[in-house]
Amino acid sequence: MPAQRRRPTIKDIARRSGVSESAVSFALNGRPGVSETTRARVRRVAEQVGWRPSTAARALSGEGAATIGLVLARPARMLGVESFFLQLISGVQQVLAQRRLGLLFQVVEDVTAECAMYRHWWAEHRVDGVLLVDPRSADPRPGVLESLGLPAVAIGGTETRPRLSAVSADDAGAMTSVVSHLHALGHRDIVHVAGLAGLAHTERRIASLRAEAGRRGLPRARSLTTDYSDAEGAAMTRRLLDEDAPPTAVIYDNDVMAAAGVAAAAERGLSVPGDLSIVSWEDSVLCRMVHPWLTALARDPVAFGRGAAQELARLLDGSPSRTVGVPLPELLVRESTAAPKSRPVPPRPGRVSSDRVAGASSGPDSDSAPDSA
Amino acid sequence: MPAQRRRPTIKDIARRSGVSESAVSFALNGRPGVSETTRARVRRVAEQVGWRPSTAARALSGEGAATIGLVLARPARMLGVESFFLQLISGVQQVLAQRRLGLLFQVVEDVTAECAMYRHWWAEHRVDGVLLVDPRSADPRPGVLESLGLPAVAIGGTETRPRLSAVSADDAGAMTSVVSHLHALGHRDIVHVAGLAGLAHTERRIASLRAEAGRRGLPRARSLTTDYSDAEGAAMTRRLLDEDAPPTAVIYDNDVMAAAGVAAAAERGLSVPGDLSIVSWEDSVLCRMVHPWLTALARDPVAFGRGAAQELARLLDGSPSRTVGVPLPELLVRESTAAPKSRPVPPRPGRVSSDRVAGASSGPDSDSAPDSA
DNA sequence: CTGTTAGCGCCTTCAC
DNA sequence: GTGAAGGCGCTAACAG
Numbered sequence: 001m002p003a004q005r006r007r008p009t010i011k012d013i014a015r016r017s018g019v020s021e022s023a024v025s026f027a028l029n030g031r032p033g034v035s036e037t038t039r040a041r042v043r044r045v046a047e048q049v050g051w052r053p054s055t056a057a058r059a060l061s062g063e064g065a066a067t068i069g070l071v072l073a074r075p076a077r078m079l080g081v082e083s084f085f086l087q088l089i090s091g092v093q094q095v096l097a098q099r100r101l102g103l104l105f106q107v108v109e110d111v112t113a114e115c116a117m118y119r120h121w122w123a124e125h126r127v128d129g130v131l132l133v134d135p136r137s138a139d140p141r142p143g144v145l146e147s148l149g150l151p152a153v154a155i156g157g158t159e160t161r162p163r164l165s166a167v168s169a170d171d172a173g174a175m176t177s178v179v180s181h182l183h184a185l186g187h188r189d190i191v192h193v194a195g196l197a198g199l200a201h202t203e204r205r206i207a208s209l210r211a212e213a214g215r216r217g218l219p220r221a222r223s224l225t226t227d228y229s230d231a232e233g234a235a236m237t238r239r240l241l242d243e244d245a246p247p248t249a250v251i252y253d254n255d256v257m258a259a260a261g262v263a264a265a266a267e268r269g270l271s272v273p274g275d276l277s278i279v280s281w282e283d284s285v286l287c288r289m290v291h292p293w294l295t296a297l298a299r300d301p302v303a304f305g306r307g308a309a310q311e312l313a314r315l316l317d318g319s320p321s322r323t324v325g326v327p328l329p330e331l332l333v334r335e336s337t338a339a340p341k342s343r344p345v346p347p348r349p350g351r352v353s354s355d356r357v358a359g360a361s362s363g364p365d366s367d368s369a370p371d372s373a
Numbered sequence: 374m375p376a377q378r379r380r381p382t383i384k385d386i387a388r389r390s391g392v393s394e395s396a397v398s399f400a401l402n403g404r405p406g407v408s409e410t411t412r413a414r415v416r417r418v419a420e421q422v423g424w425r426p427s428t429a430a431r432a433l434s435g436e437g438a439a440t441i442g443l444v445l446a447r448p449a450r451m452l453g454v455e456s457f458f459l460q461l462i463s464g465v466q467q468v469l470a471q472r473r474l475g476l477l478f479q480v481v482e483d484v485t486a487e488c489a490m491y492r493h494w495w496a497e498h499r500v501d502g503v504l505l506v507d508p509r510s511a512d513p514r515p516g517v518l519e520s521l522g523l524p525a526v527a528i529g530g531t532e533t534r535p536r537l538s539a540v541s542a543d544d545a546g547a548m549t550s551v552v553s554h555l556h557a558l559g560h561r562d563i564v565h566v567a568g569l570a571g572l573a574h575t576e577r578r579i580a581s582l583r584a585e586a587g588r589r590g591l592p593r594a595r596s597l598t599t600d601y602s603d604a605e606g607a608a609m610t611r612r613l614l615d616e617d618a619p620p621t622a623v624i625y626d627n628d629v630m631a632a633a634g635v636a637a638a639a640e641r642g643l644s645v646p647g648d649l650s651i652v653s654w655e656d657s658v659l660c661r662m663v664h665p666w667l668t669a670l671a672r673d674p675v676a677f678g679r680g681a682a683q684e685l686a687r688l689l690d691g692s693p694s695r696t697v698g699v700p701l702p703e704l705l706v707r708e709s710t711a712a713p714k715s716r717p718v719p720p721r722p723g724r725v726s727s728d729r730v731a732g733a734s735s736g737p738d739s740d741s742a743p744d745s746a
Numbered sequence: 747c748t749g750t751t752a753g754c755g756c757c758t759t760c761a762c
Numbered sequence: 763g764t765g766a767a768g769g770c771g772c773t774a775a776c777a778g
Contacts, residue, residue: 021764433773
């Protein structure tokens with residue numbers, strides 16, 4: 001039973017290395033005023049005794065909390081199969097670890113609670129900045145953060161503010177690559193089963209599909225929003241297949257819905273990709289676990305997280321905010337996409353389900369995601 | 374563009390409510406020495422200005438960091454489909470939020486890095502306690518934590534120390550329910566495709582199967598360890614199916630491998646559950662996404678996390694360490710288990726693959742998990 | 747109840 | 763290079 005040690009302080013190091021406390025402080029913080037030999041000795045002693053600056057003391061003397069925050073606003077029941085998130089965080093940590101920054105992680109029920117969390121963190125002096133996930137179309141969070149003076153980077157957002165950067169995925173480019181693939185195969189009737197309606201990237205993908213469809217003359221292309229669950233993915237698919245003129249290809253905003261879509265098609269006795277082509281906007285083991293294997297957009301969540309953390313670190317260093325892009329996801333063509341069996345029927349004005357259909361208006365393509373280095 | 378506010382301090386509250394700073398401190402911390410009317414007034418003012426105690430200052434004056442830590446030691450590539458983890462954390466947060474405790478989350482490559490993390494956190498005064506996940510059989514972490522005097526609770530462990538509690542799943546009971554189900558269906562040749570060899574709960578499940586098999590007289594029951602991946606799940610299944618006398622039922626330690634097992638059986642032209650029964654030791658949407666739907670053990674990760682956090686909070690309050698149990702997981706019998714087609718062949722000593730086979734020795738069943746309230 | 751004082755560990759400044 | 767002093771926001775232990 002080893003004895004519980006006392007935390008080493010600068011005073012201890014000063015004593016053991018035979019110099020003054022201020023010299024230690026200078027040495028450890030890489031400041032001028034000490035000889036390199038003393039600096040080295042002090043550093044060695046500090047490492048020997050396992051000294052690390054107390055973040056509490058540092059924060060108190062105005063240095064910041066050496067911590068960044070990340071809150072995930074998602075009800076517990078929607079935390080099911082989620083391959084993206086832990087990988088994103090893993091990427092974030094790769095960068096934070098080098099800077100000795102900690103990550104304060106919180107999951108809450110909704111965005112209101114998330115904003116409250118930011119206020120608390122700020123008042124408690126807990127974080128120096130935050131990573132914003134799931135940016136929304138009318139998002140209250142940037143305003144809150146700005147009023148608190150908390151730097152932030154929006155992961156997958158485009159909105160930028162004085163101290164808010166955005167790390168943006170090129171959804172327009174990705175959509176182009178998907179639609180282009182399907183179009184080349186002969187598909188003219190494509191439906192996009194999207195994710196949550198309020199999310200910025202959902203809106204962006206919807207707008208991108210609309211733009212892409214306009215460019216290629218695919219009047220029946222449209223987007224339907226869901227809650228990302230397998231249940232809604234399946235339900236939406238069944239509804240589509242029951243239409244008078246069902247689509248020949250469906251793009252799903254995540255892997256879970258895509259897999260559910262395959263199952264729904266099978267229920268109806270339809271084969272994939274013979275009767276229906278399917279694309280998943282997310283690659284994961286799931287995509288290689290269903291039959292046929294799913295054609296999928298492979299993003300790199302780890303790199304995404306890394307980029308976001310790097311940008312936040314820059315912001316913390318005082319750099320101005322900006323928008324940075326992540327590499328275009330790669331379209332992995334597997335087995336779930338092929339040429340449609342029959343030529344698509346002429347687009348007569350069949351009954352199109354009315355609610356939850358986005359894409360009727362023909363606004364300008366205001367949303368091609370910037371992609372600067 | 375709202376102006377960035379200054380953090381309100383106790384001094385501000387004292388000024389605005391017309392009392393002394395110490396009175397404010399007493400009032401806010403629920404200490405005697407102030408009248409209830411003053412206390413109420415002070416509290417109201419504090420809330421108005423959005424005051425919250427600076428955790429930095431609190432930590433510095435010896436109150437602890439109001440933060441608990443959780444590090445996940447797992448290489449980035451193994452962070453794929455993971456339904457358990459985020460739900461666990463979500464449960465943890467439900468408890469921490471009430472206590473105004475933050476969660477410092479870190480993902481690292483291995484246990485060595487994890488131990489280093491604990492030392493850093495301790496030296497930096499960052500956390501008051503930690504949640505230990507994936508306990509191992511010869512685990513260096515409890516020793517490190519004890520030497521640092523950091524309270525902890527091991528999630529899914531059984532080892533307990535002066536300031537280390539365990540929240541333990543009743544793997545033995547769960548194994549009994551699974552084997553009992555399969556045995557009743559007529560299965561006599563059952564294989565357990567387990568997870569990572571070093572993990573405590575893997576060892577526990579292996580021991581439990583051995584004990585259960587001893588009790589029921591199933592000499593061919595055995596466990597094979599894997600890395601939890603779909604790839605190894607599939608490979609192990611193929612290997613089993615290629616044996617002279619393949620098992621009639623397989624228990625997989627997670628959903629991903631179980632689903633991969635179904636696919637592997639299909640490759641061989643075998644039907645589930647006709648030719649092979651399959652059980653997943655983890656329920657998730659994946660289990661209802663493959664055909665047939667998988668019989669699965671449904672644990673409650675959220676409750677698990679809640680229990681662990683509660684126990685850690687108790688420890689922080691000074692209570693002695695102990696072992697607490699979580700409810701026995703429920704076996705959801707779905708479509709992937711049925712009576713074996715043919716009676717099992719008499720167990721002649723066919724060639725059993727040698728490496729990675731656990732369960733040959735017949736040690737005592739030392740591992741029935743305690744399950745106190 | 748009030749007001750004062752000291753101290754937590756660190757950084758900074760200003761003599762020396 | 764040294765040493766002393768002040769401050770960050772809070773708690774705790776005083777004397778009034």
